[in-house]
Amino acid sequence: NAGVTQTPKFQVLKTGQSMTLQCAQDMNHNSMYWYRQDPGMGLRLIYYSASEGTTDKGEVPNGYNVSRLNKREFSLRLESAAPSQTSVYFCASSEVAGIKPQHFGDGTRLSIL
């Protein structure tokens, strides 16, 4: 049982480049989340999808877009990467948004030069 799978695990980008972080879950969960984690800042919510077909902004959505491709997959796109987006990105899923606990992927470590 893979749980939540994130790809890639590591990535280095140059300022202005774009990329998409992929996330897939095999637990038949309804809700999915994207977080970034920076030292001293904790986990901050970027976007979430409470159910298939819906997406909503979190605390720090600027510079990002998301797509809930289907129930399993939730991608995060950086259109024009900036050094301030250097971070560790976690995808998570939950059976019921906000009520059931979230299960996290292993993370993507992204550096933007």
Added chain:
Amino acid sequence: QKEVEQNSGPLSVPEGAIASLNCTYSDRGSQSFFWYRQYSGKSPELIMSIYSNGDKEDGRFTAQLNKASQYVSLLIRDSQPSDSATYLCAVNPPEGGYQKVTFGTGTKLQVIP
């Protein structure tokens, strides 16, 4: 005021002692409360969920919730060096229809052999 507050630590306890981790939250309407453990360089993993006032025990872990005082705590009995990690408290506020979860910045626990 931060929505979810935790003392960043580090909290140092000797092996075999009880570690007490505390978390306060600002939104009185919050309904779901979670404790996660995060080892350095790894993703958060769920320790326990708690939804109603009182204590909930799972092995060496006990979560305590007091909604009137707006705090949730985690006790770790017989602390082991392998418990050394950062512990994240998470709460679902009414904002966004309880669909989001807000994380504290975590308390770093060090168990000294």
